Amino acid sequence: MKVTVDEDICCGAGTCVMSAPDVFDQRDEDGVVILLDPAPAAELHDAVREAASMCPARAIAVSEEE
Structure with missing residues (x-):
């Protein structure tokens, strides 16, 4: 998983x-x-996915690639 904001x-x-x-x-x-x-x-990973889905500004992007 890769995360960007x-x-x-x-x-x-x-x-x-x-x-x-x-x-x-x-x-x-x-x-x-x-x-x-x-x-x-x-x-x-589950917590990060939850954080991204709950972000009201959609400022978090999650890529499932390693």
Whole structure:
């Protein structure tokens, strides 16, 4: 799995951090997403998919390719 984020469209909702805190964080100054792990371990894949599906701005892209 490969994960990318689009900081320009992130609205800072924080649902990604709640779903997958080992993969996502937020900037203190504006809440914009920070990608901590662009290639998360297999045990995190379900949480990352959930984070991407719940993102109101659709700022998270997930590729199932390794």
